[in-house]
Amino acid sequence: MITVNSVYHDYGGKGNYAVSDISFSVESGKIFGFLGPSGAGKSTVQNIMTGLIPLQRGEVLYDGRSIKALKTKFFNQIGVSFEQPNVYAKLTGYENLKYFAALFSVPTHNPMELLDRVGLRDSAHKKALEYSKGMRQRLTLARALINKPKYLFLDEPTSGLDPSTAASVRELIREQRDGGAAVFLTTHSMALADSLCDTVAFLDNGKIAAMDSPEVLKRHYGKRLVTVVYNEAGNERSESFDMNDRALAEFLLSVNPIKIHSQEATLEEIFLCVTGRELKS
Amino acid sequence: MSGILALGIQDFKRLLTNALFWVITVTLVLIITLINFAVPENISEESYGIFTYHTDYYADQTTAVNSEEELRQAVKEHGTIGLLGNDDGSITILNPGLSEKTVRATMTMLYSSSDTYVEVESINENNAAIPFNKRMTPVFICFEALVIGFILGGALLLSEKEEGTIRAMRIAPVGVDKYLISKTVLFSIIAVLYALLVAFFCVGFSFSVHRFILLSFFGAAVFSLIGFAFTTFFRDMSSWFFSMALLLSINMLPVVAYSEPSFSPFWLRVIPSYSLIFAYENILFGMGRSMLPTVFTVAGWGIGAYLISRFVVGRYLLSKGRR
Numbered sequence: 001m002i003t004v005n006s007v008y009h010d011y012g013g014k015g016n017y018a019v020s021d022i023s024f025s026v027e028s029g030k031i032f033g034f035l036g037p038s039g040a041g042k043s044t045v046q047n048i049m050t051g052l053i054p055l056q057r058g059e060v061l062y063d064g065r066s067i068k069a070l071k072t073k074f075f076n077q078i079g080v081s082f083e084q085p086n087v088y089a090k091l092t093g094y095e096n097l098k099y100f101a102a103l104f105s106v107p108t109h110n111p112m113e114l115l116d117r118v119g120l121r122d123s124a125h126k127k128a129l130e131y132s133k134g135m136r137q138r139l140t141l142a143r144a145l146i147n148k149p150k151y152l153f154l155d156e157p158t159s160g161l162d163p164s165t166a167a168s169v170r171e172l173i174r175e176q177r178d179g180g181a182a183v184f185l186t187t188h189s190m191a192l193a194d195s196l197c198d199t200v201a202f203l204d205n206g207k208i209a210a211m212d213s214p215e216v217l218k219r220h221y222g223k224r225l226v227t228v229v230y231n232e233a234g235n236e237r238s239e240s241f242d243m244n245d246r247a248l249a250e251f252l253l254s255v256n257p258i259k260i261h262s263q264e265a266t267l268e269e270i271f272l273c274v275t276g277r278e279l280k281s
Numbered sequence: 282m283s284g285i286l287a288l289g290i291q292d293f294k295r296l297l298t299n300a301l302f303w304v305i306t307v308t309l310v311l312i313i314t315l316i317n318f319a320v321p322e323n324i325s326e327e328s329y330g331i332f333t334y335h336t337d338y339y340a341d342q343t344t345a346v347n348s349e350e351e352l353r354q355a356v357k358e359h360g361t362i363g364l365l366g367n368d369d370g371s372i373t374i375l376n377p378g379l380s381e382k383t384v385r386a387t388m389t390m391l392y393s394s395s396d397t398y399v400e401v402e403s404i405n406e407n408n409a410a411i412p413f414n415k416r417m418t419p420v421f422i423c424f425e426a427l428v429i430g431f432i433l434g435g436a437l438l439l440s441e442k443e444e445g446t447i448r449a450m451r452i453a454p455v456g457v458d459k460y461l462i463s464k465t466v467l468f469s470i471i472a473v474l475y476a477l478l479v480a481f482f483c484v485g486f487s488f489s490v491h492r493f494i495l496l497s498f499f500g501a502a503v504f505s506l507i508g509f510a511f512t513t514f515f516r517d518m519s520s521w522f523f524s525m526a527l528l529l530s531i532n533m534l535p536v537v538a539y540s541e542p543s544f545s546p547f548w549l550r551v552i553p554s555y556s557l558i559f560a561y562e563n564i565l566f567g568m569g570r571s572m573l574p575t576v577f578t579v580a581g582w583g584i585g586a587y588l589i590s591r592f593v594v595g596r597y598l599l600s601k602g603r604r
């Protein structure tokens with residue numbers, strides 16, 4: 001289990017916190033999703049958890065042991081895929097995996113099988129230089145999995161992938177969870193979070209705005225969500241409200257409603273509802 | 282161990298696609314060609330006659346002279362062996378700078394059958410006998426072969442920074458020792474091969490290859506390690522290149538002392554290439570100087586460079602918690 005306790009981070013050291021008071025835990029055999037618009041602080045949190053950014057304030061614990069006390073050997077159990085695909089451009093996809101695998105002192109996957117899983121078997125012997133961004137991203141994902149990590153970190157694993165590849169990547173991530181890994185993933189895709197995560201945290205402006213399983217979030221907010229379809233200068237428009245929001249009453253008075261209905265919310269709408277902000281900027 | 286090998290192979294493959302690597306390799310070939318075509322004859326064929334004083338040895342190629350002074354002068358000027366008869370009937374061979382092997386072989390030929398006591402005295406302080414271009418071989422070895430890790434190690438390290446792969450390295454179970462040793466050993470092996478090529482093609486085979494390999498391996502390691510520490514502070518190739526070239530030029534200054542031995546101020550002697558150039562001269566031309574000071578100097582530099590590099594690379598390049 002990974003536990004994050006009251007983590008803050010200030011890049012500039014001037015009191016502007018990129019993330020603040022972040023607390024949550026990722027259990028083994030579960031997928032924990034960080035959902036938020038770009039700039040919310042998702043990558044910052046992931047980088048603090050993997051140790052790429054020094055921990056300034058708060059705690060990050062791996063099975064109770066502080067990240068500050070972890071030795072080089074511990075990194076045999078971690079797999080990380082980065083937001084910016086970073087691979088050796090002059091080496092082939094296969095070589096990238098093969099040499100990376102040799103750095104671990106634990107059993108590793110066969111590079112070719114992994115490449116196959118991420119749809120890169122045919123390009124295995126091409127230099128990464130010739131890969132498209134999406135291919136490099138999948139190579140980074142494969143590299144993150146090579147040491148059969150107990151703790152897996154995935155930063156925007158499906159962004160920029162076509163739907164069918166994204167689906168197979170999702171399946172691959174599920175398998176890691178079923179194999180007992182604690183998976184932490186960040187995304188700004190509501191669909192990915194909804195289909196994959198056991199727990200979702202909404203990150204807005206560096207703070208966790210809501211956190212629960214997608215089902216609970218939907219049940220909780222979905223019951224109270226009201227959509228008003230109204231007429232504005234001949235165009236049909238719609239707006240969603242929390243049922244208990246006073247603004248709903250005022251809004252109804254100020255427009256020309258066509259129809260009003262309550263519905264089960266999507267994560268996207270819930271995000272908007274909780275934070276007052278669109279997920280995609 | 283497999284980690285070190287994997288990192289080494291990975292770097293080697295990346296090296297093969299690096300333009301700088303091929304520039305250095307082509308330069309190596311140019312240097313060998315230059316040295317050989319400027320002075321085609323080999324130093325051991327250079328000397329023919331033998332000068333003698335106070336001996337009863339006589340053969341076709343010997344020239345007897347009239348005093349010990351004259352003998353020493355002749356040996357220096359002609360770069361050939363001198364036989365000096367001593368009062369007790371023993372012989373001293375005056376060696377103007379030929380390899381010890383050549384001298385011993387000559388000595389065996391001349392005196393194997395008799396029971397005369399023979400001693401060798403090296404009198405080659407100014408090396409008049411070694412052709413200028415051949416004498417420059419140590420210089421080329423130092424500034425071409427040995428610095429390969431300094432230049433290319435830096436280039437590889439910077440591309441790891443630019444590609445962002447260094448971040449993957451930071452969260453892999455690779456310690457700074459593995460990282461440094463894999464790269465250092467790779468470049469030392471390449472440096473040894475390149476140095477041997479230059480030596481074989483330019484000087485021949487009559488030198489201690491073992492010592493030569495050891496010197497090249499550890500000498501190159503010193504440069505590679507200094508290079509890694511130095512390069513860590515740069516972000517990209519363009520900002521690094523000029524400073525790298527400047528540092529290389531400073532490292533070349535000891536060539537002045539090598540050409541003009543009377544000029545060797547302290548500051549020049551502390552530059553690593555100083556000891557290395559003279560050590561190569563010693564090995565390649567059988568100067569017969571003790572290797573002990575070289576061993577201490579290179580060991581000192583090696584240990585120092587490793588500790589500095591370990592600190593800098595560990596703290597500023599590989600440390601988790603850096604961008």
Ligand SMILES: Nc1ncnc2c1ncn2[C@@H]1O[C@H](COP(=O)(O)OP(=O)(O)O)[C@@H](O)[C@H]1O
Pocket residue numbers: 011012018036037038039040041042043044045604
């Ligand atoms: N190296 C950095 N230096 C200063 N500010 C940064 C740095 N990296 C990210 N930030 C800032 O921190 C905030 C969160 O960024 P990030 O964690 O990358 O968000 P996300 O991954 O959710 O898009 C942003 O405002 C971003 O500008």
Ligand SMILES: [Mg+2]
Pocket residue numbers: 039042043044083155
């Ligand atoms: Mg991000």
